[in-house]
Amino acid sequence: xxxxxxxxxxxxxxxxxxxxxxxxxxAGQEYTSSHELGQQLGIGSAQIRxxxxxxxxFGKQGTxxxxxxxKEQLAKILKVDRDWPVALVGFGDLGQAIAHYGGFAAKGFHxxxxxxxxPAKIGQEVNGKQVQxxxxxxxxxxxxxIKIAIIAVPAFAAQAVADQLVEAGVKxxxxxxxxxxxxxxxxxxxxxxPVVHLQWxxxxxx
Amino acid sequence: xxxxxxxxxxxxxxxxxxxxxxxxxxAGQEYTSSHELGQQLGIGSAQIRxxxxxxxxFGKQGTxxxxxxxKEQLAKILKVDRDWPVALVGFGDLGQAIAHYGGFAAKGFHxxxxxxxxPAKIGQEVNGKQVQxxxxxxxxxxxxxIKIAIIAVPAFAAQAVADQLVEAGVKxxxxxxxxxxxxxxxxxxxxxxPVVHLQWxxxxxx
DNA sequence: TAGATTGTTAATCGATTAACAATC
DNA sequence: TAGATTGTTAATCGATTAACAATC
Numbered sequence: 001x002x003x004x005x006x007x008x009x010x011x012x013x014x015x016x017x018x019x020x021x022x023x024x025x026x027a028g029q030e031y032t033s034s035h036e037l038g039q040q041l042g043i044g045s046a047q048i049r050x051x052x053x054x055x056x057x058f059g060k061q062g063t064x065x066x067x068x069x070x071k072e073q074l075a076k077i078l079k080v081d082r083d084w085p086v087a088l089v090g091f092g093d094l095g096q097a098i099a100h101y102g103g104f105a106a107k108g109f110h111x112x113x114x115x116x117x118x119p120a121k122i123g124q125e126v127n128g129k130q131v132q133x134x135x136x137x138x139x140x141x142x143x144x145x146i147k148i149a150i151i152a153v154p155a156f157a158a159q160a161v162a163d164q165l166v167e168a169g170v171k172x173x174x175x176x177x178x179x180x181x182x183x184x185x186x187x188x189x190x191x192x193x194p195v196v197h198l199q200w201x202x203x204x205x206x
Numbered sequence: 207x208x209x210x211x212x213x214x215x216x217x218x219x220x221x222x223x224x225x226x227x228x229x230x231x232x233a234g235q236e237y238t239s240s241h242e243l244g245q246q247l248g249i250g251s252a253q254i255r256x257x258x259x260x261x262x263x264f265g266k267q268g269t270x271x272x273x274x275x276x277k278e279q280l281a282k283i284l285k286v287d288r289d290w291p292v293a294l295v296g297f298g299d300l301g302q303a304i305a306h307y308g309g310f311a312a313k314g315f316h317x318x319x320x321x322x323x324x325p326a327k328i329g330q331e332v333n334g335k336q337v338q339x340x341x342x343x344x345x346x347x348x349x350x351x352i353k354i355a356i357i358a359v360p361a362f363a364a365q366a367v368a369d370q371l372v373e374a375g376v377k378x379x380x381x382x383x384x385x386x387x388x389x390x391x392x393x394x395x396x397x398x399x400p401v402v403h404l405q406w407x408x409x410x411x412x
Numbered sequence: 413t414a415g416a417t418t419g420t421t422a423a424t425c426g427a428t429t430a431a432c433a434a435t436c
Numbered sequence: 437t438a439g440a441t442t443g444t445t446a447a448t449c450g451a452t453t454a455a456c457a458a459t460c
Contacts, residue, residue, distance in 0.1 A: 007451075015405035019384055023361075033417065041386050045417090046453055053419055061418040062460040079408045086404075097303035103384075107401045147411055148404065155229075172407035174400060178225055178309075180247050188410055190403035194380060195313045197396035198292075198354065199221040201378035202285045204394055205353055213427075239441065251441090252429055259443055267442040268436040 006054045013051055014078055016041055021071040033064035083108045087141055087170070089161050090152035091116040091124070091131050094176055098152055099126045109148065113140050134161075141168040148172045155179040162189075212260045219257055220284055222247055227277040239270035289314045293347055293376070295367050296358035297322035297330070297337050300382055304358055305332045315354065319346050340367075347374040354378045361385045368395075 020040050024032055034045040034052075041048075052058055052070075055077050059065045075081040086109045088098060098104075099114060115134040116122060124131045132140060141149075149170045151158055158177035165173060166187050173189045175181055178196075181189050226246050230238055240251040240258075247254075258264055258276075261283050265271045281287040292315045294301055304310075305320060321340040322328060330337045338346060347355070355376045359367055364383035371379060372393050379395045381387055384402075387395050 009451075011409050012402075012406050014409070015402040016386070018405065019399075019402070020386075023385075035417080042388075044453065046455090047451090049417090049419060050452080057419070059418055060460055061458070062416050064417060077409070078405050079411055080405050084404075084408060084411075093303065093306055097299065100299055103401055104404070107405070109401070109404050148407070150400075171411055172404070174403055174407070179229075180222070180226075182248075188407045190407055192398060192400055192403065193221075193225075194356075194398055195309055195315070196218075196221040196225070197380055197398065198290075198310070198315050198378070199224065199284050199286050199313070200218050201354065201380070201394045201396055202290060203217050203220070203283070205285055205290075205377055215427075241441080250429065252431090253427090255441090255443060256428080263443070265442050266436055267434070268440045270441060 010051045010054060011078075013043070013047075014074055016043075017048065017051075018071060018074045018078065018080070021067055021074065024067045025071055029067050031064050032067050032070075034059070036064075080108055083110055084148055085110055085112040085144055085146045087111070087113045087115065087137075087146045087149040087165070088152065089115045089134065089137070089149060089165070090176075091118070091121045092152065092154075095152035096126075098150060098176075111150075112144055113146065115140075137164055138168040141165070141170060146170065148174070150174045150176070151181075152176045216257045216260060217284075219249070219253075220280055222249075223254065223257075224277060224280045224284065224286070227273055227280065230273045231277055235273050237270050238273050238276075240265070242270075286314055289316055290354055291316055291318040291350055291352045293317070293319045293321065293343075293352045293355040293371070294358065295321045295340065295343070295355060295371070296360075296382075297324070297327045298358065298360075301358040302332075304356060304382075317356075318350055319352065321346075340370075343370055344374040347371070347376060352376065354380070356380045356382070357387075358382045 017037060020037055034048040037048050038045040058070050058073055088095060088111050091114055099111060104111060114126065114129055114131045115137050116131050117134040121131050122133050147170060149165045151161055151173060153161055155177045158175065158179050159181060162173060162181045162183060166183055171187055175189055176192050178193050183189055223243060226243055240254040243254050244251040264276050264279055294304060294317050297320055305317060310317060320332060320335055320337045321343050322337050323340045327337050328339050353376060355371045357364055357367055357379060361383045364381065364385050365387060368379060368387045368389060372389055377393055380398065381395055382398050384399050389395055
């Protein structure tokens with residue numbers, strides 16, 4: 001089935017399935033079922049089977065799914081069965097925390113270029129990569145054919161950074177700035193704003 | 207209308223409305239409309255009006271909404287018109303970044319207690335707060351009547367931490383560990399996992 | 413075989429959107 | 437007044453869930 005026909009919300013759950021399968025795999029578990037996966041993720045088993053059915057048939061009646069097989073299939077579907085170079089824009093507290101965080105590289109997202117506009121930060125080194133002047137953003141991103149970027153600049157600067165990234169060919173932006181970005185068709189943005197989550201939960205408190 | 211009847215997904219959008227209104231307010235803007243808010247957030251104007259209608263009537267035909275009024279009403283509805291004490295569990299790289307991040311306190315979420323199990327970290331000071339031994343978690347959270355906690359420990363330790371938090375009376379958990387937590391009815395969990403967002407977007411890349 | 417679990421269909425459920433009377 | 441925009445209704449759209457034949 002063509003990619004465009006799969007609902008985006010289904011795609012969004014695949015990383016969760018993949019995460020659970022990875023844990024099972026690491027624990028040496030060989031088989032699982034839609035029921036067990038659902039239990040672990042707090043999702044209905046029917047939904048998991050329905051989601052997977054968009055991409056093919058991965059299980060066997062009676063026995064369920066082979067953990068490593070399904071894990072590899074999902075990684076392939078999500079295109080995370082390879083390494084992706086990533087650009088990081090912003091080397092303040094947050095940017096530095098992101099640059100030092102090993103979790104991205106562990107999953108194949110390698111921060112290959114870091115940018116800031118502060119002369120005091122330009123030239124600093126992290127994991128063998130020097131912080132570059134943001135003036136060179138377009139040049140470097142084009143040269144390295146980077147398609148994924150992380151924005152970790154203040155809100156007031158985020159849209160301008162996004163515009164530059166898009167212009168340089170970036171197609172996926174993970175935005176830590178608390179502002180909704182305007183991007184053209186074909187460019188994806190995902191948001192990380194912990195304050196939004198806290199405010200959401202505060203509603204339910206006494 | 208009783209809180210329980212408002213869909214959770216509607217509550218989740220209120221922080222976004224509040225964020226946009228705050229920016230408008232800071233820019234000195236006095237009035238806005240559902241259309242303008244929608245433009246700014248990439249949401250339909252009808253949806254915004256529908257969402258707000260769950261809580262009352264906040265606008266005027268012909269003129270729209272008074273920015274500061276709507277902002278204050280939303281803050282009240284979300285219960286973020288006050289300060290909330292927050293506990294942070296885990297003082298590794300991520301926990302330290304969170305502890306130093308000023309964005310939480312700026313929105314009224316004050317980190318009042320920090321916990322770790324590493325003797326080398328216990329006793330360190332951040333913003334005048336000492337990192338406490340996790341053994342004292344229950345005692346301190348009860349004493350300070352903390353209802354909101356942030357989990358920033360490794361995945362393998364997260365469920366045990368969540369259990370302790372719940373047992374101590376925490377009702378809202380912001381979980382940075384890449385694992386789905388099991389919590390009883392009445393306790394809310396929100397997840398921050400940037401890798402999930404990157405994997406989601408990778409699907410759409412060439 | 414008997415038991416378990418898939419993939420899929422159809423029904424249900426809930427959210428989004430369009431349209432418009434009311435009215436500032 | 438004329439123009440603009442609300443709050444709300446009803447229609448549409450899409451996602452979730454239950455149920456079950458197929459089959460390992």
